[in-house]
Amino acid sequence: xxxxxxxxxxxxxxxxxxxxxxxxxxxxxxxxxxxxxxxxxxxxxxxxxxxxxxxxxxxxxxxxxxxxxxxxxxxxxxxxxxxxxxxxxxxxxxxxxxxxxxxxxxxxxxxxxxxxxxxxxxxxxxxxxxxxxxxxxxxxxxxxxxxxxxxxxxxxxxxxxxxxxxxxxxxxxxxxxxxxxxxxxxxxxxxxxxxxxxxxxxxxxxxxxxxxxxxxxxxxxxxxxxxx
Amino acid sequence: xxxxxxxxxxxxxxxxxxxxxxxxxxxxxxxxxxxxxxxxxxxxxxxxxxxxxxxxxxxxxxxxxxxxxxxxxxxxxxxxxxxxxxxxxxxxxxxxxxxxxxxxxxxxxxxxxxxxxxxxxxxxxxxxxxxxxxxxxxxxxxxxxxxxxxxxxxxxxxxxxxxxxxxxxxxxxxxxxxxxxxx
Numbered sequence: 001x002x003x004x005x006x007x008x009x010x011x012x013x014x015x016x017x018x019x020x021x022x023x024x025x026x027x028x029x030x031x032x033x034x035x036x037x038x039x040x041x042x043x044x045x046x047x048x049x050x051x052x053x054x055x056x057x058x059x060x061x062x063x064x065x066x067x068x069x070x071x072x073x074x075x076x077x078x079x080x081x082x083x084x085x086x087x088x089x090x091x092x093x094x095x096x097x098x099x100x101x102x103x104x105x106x107x108x109x110x111x112x113x114x115x116x117x118x119x120x121x122x123x124x125x126x127x128x129x130x131x132x133x134x135x136x137x138x139x140x141x142x143x144x145x146x147x148x149x150x151x152x153x154x155x156x157x158x159x160x161x162x163x164x165x166x167x168x169x170x171x172x173x174x175x176x177x178x179x180x181x182x183x184x185x186x187x188x189x190x191x192x193x194x195x196x197x198x199x200x201x202x203x204x205x206x207x208x209x210x211x212x213x214x215x216x217x218x219x220x221x222x223x224x225x226x227x228x
Numbered sequence: 229x230x231x232x233x234x235x236x237x238x239x240x241x242x243x244x245x246x247x248x249x250x251x252x253x254x255x256x257x258x259x260x261x262x263x264x265x266x267x268x269x270x271x272x273x274x275x276x277x278x279x280x281x282x283x284x285x286x287x288x289x290x291x292x293x294x295x296x297x298x299x300x301x302x303x304x305x306x307x308x309x310x311x312x313x314x315x316x317x318x319x320x321x322x323x324x325x326x327x328x329x330x331x332x333x334x335x336x337x338x339x340x341x342x343x344x345x346x347x348x349x350x351x352x353x354x355x356x357x358x359x360x361x362x363x364x365x366x367x368x369x370x371x372x373x374x375x376x377x378x379x380x381x382x383x384x385x386x387x388x389x390x391x392x393x394x395x396x397x398x399x400x401x402x403x404x405x406x407x408x409x410x411x
Contacts, residue, residue, distance in 0.1 A: 011400055011403065011404075014403040014407070015399065015400075015403070017308070018371065018374050018375055018399070018403065019311065019315050019374050019375065019378050019379075020374050020379075020380060020381055020384075020399055022315070022319065022380050022381075023319065026315070026319075041298070044298060044299050044300050047299075047300050047304050047305075047308045048300040048301070048304055049356065049406060049407070049410055050356070050375060050406075051300070051301075051303075051304040051307050051308065052356045052357075053356065053372070053375050053376070054262065054266055054307055057262065057265045057266055057269065057376070058265060059261035059262045059264075059265050060261060060264050060265035060268055061260075061261045061264070062260055062261070062264040062277075062278060062281055063274075063278065065278070066260070066264075066278050066281055066282055067253075067256060067260070069282050070256070070282050070285045070286060070289075073282070073286045073289075074249070074252070074286060074289045120245065120246075120293055122246060130246070133242050133245065133246060135245075135293060135296065137296055140296075140298065144296045144297070146238070146239075146242045148239065148242065148243070179235075180235065180238070181238070181296075181297055183297075
């Protein structure tokens with residue numbers, strides 16, 4: 001009956017996305033989704049299949065009051081953006097707070113489970129310019145690095161991402177993209193090192209990555225690991 | 229929507245995840261007209277559609293950091309948040325103030341091909357449209373009405389004047405065929 005169950009599950013994901021799964025069944029399915037990564041994947045597949053239908057909908061501009069209400073709801077965070085310096089100051093404060101939180105959540109990080117708080121690292125250069133944002137996706141055992149504004153590392157060079165565990169040498173997480181996104185796999189071993197690390201750093205290396213397993217070029221970007 | 233550049237939406241959402249209000253503002257400017265139209269088609273009332281849109285964007289602001297490309301394109305992810313919020317709201321509307329009045333169904337009776345035809349023109353929708361066109365007419369209608377209007381099996385059954393079980397099997401078989409067709 002495994003196939004039978006699978007088929008049935010597939011239908012549920014499709015009908016959830018289409019919207020015909022309703023009432024208590026919908027609520028129960030959403031509960032199941034929180035625990036079932038495979039089912040979430042199916043839901044996302046169906047979203048990608050069906051959402052193209054929306055291409056055909058004539059856009060309709062919402063009244064300006066909607067944006068004002070949204071702004072009012074997100075205002076507490078937006079206050080931090082009145083100046084860039086203010087933002088970074090707030091960010092640095094958050095970073096130091098999160099270092100404490102990190103040590104408390106070590107056990108959770110060792111055994112990542114569904115719903116682990118996602119972590120984020122902003123890799124910035126000396127002038128606080130953000131080069132990449134890295135998100136930890138523990139459910140899928142990977143990091144997702146999104147390039148923001150990167151200067152070319154030079155002919156035959158690449159940017160390599162490193163974990164900085166305390167009292168241990170840096171460990172490589174792989175090469176970073178110059179644009180777009182890159183998924184970097186997290187083995188159990190890397191995950192354990194990551195949870196001993198308070199920060200990540202980026203060095204300039206030969207195109208294929210450091211030949212020695214340790215950073216050989218200048219470290220241009222760094223960022224502390226924040227849980228969000 | 230005047231910006232269909234996926235990379236730009238990716239960047240705006242990534243900056244939104246960092247709490248960048250100006251990026252969120254741009255993200256709203258570039259996506260809200262489509263998402264509002266989606267909400268309005270399902271909810272039919274300005275008041276409800278505005279509420280759904282508002283709730284959805286607040287959620288997008290708070291959850292931007294959880295997005296990754298495995299969840300589909302940024303616009304798909306955002307649009308799904310809006311659609312699910314609308315479906316939640318339909319659930320809470322009391323039967324006596326049912327949003328889906330008969331008059332709405334009569335408009336559907338015209339078989340206005342508007343959305344479908346326009347979707348046909350969009351390149352990345354072509355594959356799905358080919359699949360949808362290959363469905364039997366009843367399967368196709370059930371699926372499009374459920375998607376665009378947020379109709380339940382029961383509402384589809386009443387509107388199409390066929391037993392509930394029949395509608396359920398049309399929807400199910402239609403979805404199966406779409407999955408097979410798109411691979």
